[in-house]
Amino acid sequence: MQETIKDINHNEINELEEILRLQNELQDITNEIYASESMAQIFTDCSKRIMNLFNVEAVNIYAVDKKRREIYTIIEARHLFREQRMAVNNRTIPGYVADTGVMINVADVHDQSEMKSRCKGLDLAGDRDGRSNAQLKQVMATPIVHEGETIGIIEVINKLGRDGRFVDEEPVLLQEISEVLAIAFSNHARYARRGKTRFDSLIRKGFLKEEELDQAWDESREQKETMEGFLMRKYNVSKEDLGKSLEEFYRCRFFQFSDRFPIPAELLTRLNKEYLLRELWVPIEKTNGNIHILLSDPDNIIKRDMIENLLKTKAIRYDVALPEDISKYINYFYQSHGDESSISDIIGRLDNTDEGENEDEEEPVTESDSAIMLLVNKIINDAVSRRASDIHVEPNITKRNVEVRFRIDGDCAVYQTVPFSYRAALVSRIKIMSNLDITVKRIPQDGKIKFRRNGSDEIELRVATLPTQGGVEDVVMRLLAKGETLPLEAMGMLDRNYAELLKVCEKPYGMILVVGPTGSGKTTTLHAALRHINTPEKKIWTAEDPVEITQYGLRQVQVQPKIGFDFATAMRAFLRADPDVIMVGEMRDFETAKTGVEASLTGHLVFSTLHTNSAPETIIRLLDMGIDPLNFADALLGVLAQRLVRTLCKNCREPYHPTMKEYEEMAGSYGRELFEKLAVPYTSDLTLYRPRGCDLCDRSGYKGRVGIHELLIASDSVKRLIQKNETVEVLREKAMSEGMSTLLQDGIQKALRGVTDFRQVRRVCIK
Secondary structure, eight states: HHHHHHHHHHHHHHHHHHHHHHHHHHHHHHHHHOOOOOHHHHHIIHHHHHHHHTTTEEEEEEEEEEETEEEEEEEETTEEEEEEESSTTTHHHHHHHHHHHHEEEEEEETTTTHHHHHHHOOOOSBBBBBTTTOOOSSEEEEEEETEEEEEEEEEEEETTTSSSSSTTTTTHHHHHHHHHHHHHHHHHOOOOHOOOOHHHHHHHHSOOOOOHHHHHHHHHHTTOOOOOHHHHSSSOOHHHHHHHHHHHHSSSSSOOOTTTOOOOOOTTTTOOHHHHHTTTTEEEEETEEEEEEEEEETTTTHHOOOOOHHHTOOOOOOEOOOOHHHHHHHHHHHSSSSSOOHHHHHHSSOOOOOOSOOOTSOSOOOOTHHHHHHHHHHHHHHHHHEEEEEEEEEEEETTEEEEEEEEEETEEEEEEEGGGEEEHHHHHHHHHHTTTTTTTOOOOOEEEEEEEESSSHHHEEEEEEEEEETTTEEEEEEEEEEOOOOOOGGOOOHHHHHHHHHHHHTSSSSEEOOOOSTTTSSSHHHHHHHHHHHOOOOOEEEESOOSOOOTTTTEEEEGGGGGTHHHHHHHHHHTTTTEEHHHHHHHOOOOOOHHHHHHHHTOOEEEEEESSSSHHHHHHHHHHHOOOOHHHHHHEEEEEEEEEEEEEOOOEEEEEEEEOOHHHHHHHHHHHHHHHHTTOOOOOOOEEHHHHHHGGTTTSSSEEEEEEEEEOOOOOHHHHHTTTOOOHHHHHHHHTTTTTHHHHHHHHHHHHHHHHHHHHHHHHOOO
């Protein structure tokens, strides 16, 4: 009975999640339709998202031409757009729906009895869709109706991976989309009737020709550039003239960015900077009881409703600004908001000291100075904004300065230098925030900072101080990013690794290990695996140090080694707490490893991490700890070794043809026989990618990181080798013969796909 109730609850949760997914996708489609600049954009771009929603082979959107009694659409072929028309009659399904105004939903257009019962009078002239050339089978089509008149048709064709009629919520979804399209069609028709766009003033004043404007719509969309930016760049339209045209169209004021605008601190307190940058709107003042908002499209009803719901008022005045100026306002407001200033401004508030003073003399700057507090806050805030994982504060005796470095995407880079005279105050301030003893300077200390950013959630930093040469102290702060648990499919695994990892994660008991150096993403991968199996039917305990990622449904415990509550103690406690799955942060010692093996042999699924270089080496490391080979072989399900490599910036990565020397080096590193199986010969059209650098990636050519993986599956043959205490080389050869790719091979495959480059792969792994 209890299991039946659990099944029902699980099904209800799945149904709710699916409903939520559909609602979110429907909202995205609605936003895209309303944001479309033209009918052509609706015909071409919006249909792609609708196709993904229904999981179908093709989606067609048509408009009705009443005068010619035809329906028409725009099709894209070889990057060119052309109009396609068909008559309103009973020879095509869209023509039939336009003629009759009825919705049709058929499982098989070749089933004569079904067609006669559902589509009386329909006489198809062919069995293929004219736009996608798809073989017609399942078809659902509905009229787009505005004020009782059919003004268009939307048609979805051939459900992928399923036979039968479109059922359940799908006709309702299509009807909702048709209602959104009806409003969009009507708006575009209204604008067409009055012959007006937001750039008409530019044509009337001779800055542009009509054909240039028509061409600019398509070119700007292809180049993923705003229309305003494209016109200013290609046709040298001034921002002032563009603003006058926007003012005339939207019937409101046009604003350009000005750093002299008063900062509306009271309007920004509950608004998130990242949210405003994503949605592109900003409040700039409150006058006469009205909040003044800047938008790039003040006629966007969806966005206006969203703003009014968020601010809980309709007393809002909307004006227009260019997207780039809205972004500048947001960055300016938040840069200067609260206690954030530039580093130079903060340092300017501190008293200057003589560079030649004796370093043992008492420093005039102390940790209680407000400017030192601002300086530390500024460093942490900027580290978060730049996606840094670590902050390094390094007093330099020889250069007599303090270097602050950020580690971003695995690489350290100098962020700022601070005068040497501020070294003690800076370190002491960090110690106070970490609850450390500021009088202790000759031994390392560890602590944590809970730091709340303006308008953002609280973040946590793990702090370590170390005494260094010259009587100074270094500080390293690791930012513990708390966020949504990533799904396994976002880990960037190759198909074989992803499929095999899913299989072992779904086993009822056994041990799965994720290995690699510090900062290689082991905890992220473990939580992604736990997310995959995290259901109400399973009790999952985790022991972590610290708890970096939280996940609903897990019971998470932070170990405290200083009071004797270590991983081994936590695991023993878990075994008395009715677990199904146990995740232990790290197998640091024999006792933890032994308890993990025993737990997996007594019917529990155990996840853990180790600091080893490769998957086969992990097995030898545990056996060297003293783990019994027979028990360990029975318990082990798989070992996933991973590293993080920098990914090429998608905005600026540069294609190139590699030299034969580069190709040979890559093939030799991969293993020539195995490389030949990849079927990537050296030809004249072989293309790889390399970094170039742009504003989005701070001119580095890289942005973000991706995992490279080595998954050893504990097959029966591998288990026998473990029982025999075979060497690392024997284990690796057997695992590779069964399909394992080494870290280097995995990275080379990602380099061939343009995700990263071979140099980055070589930086993080040897084999």
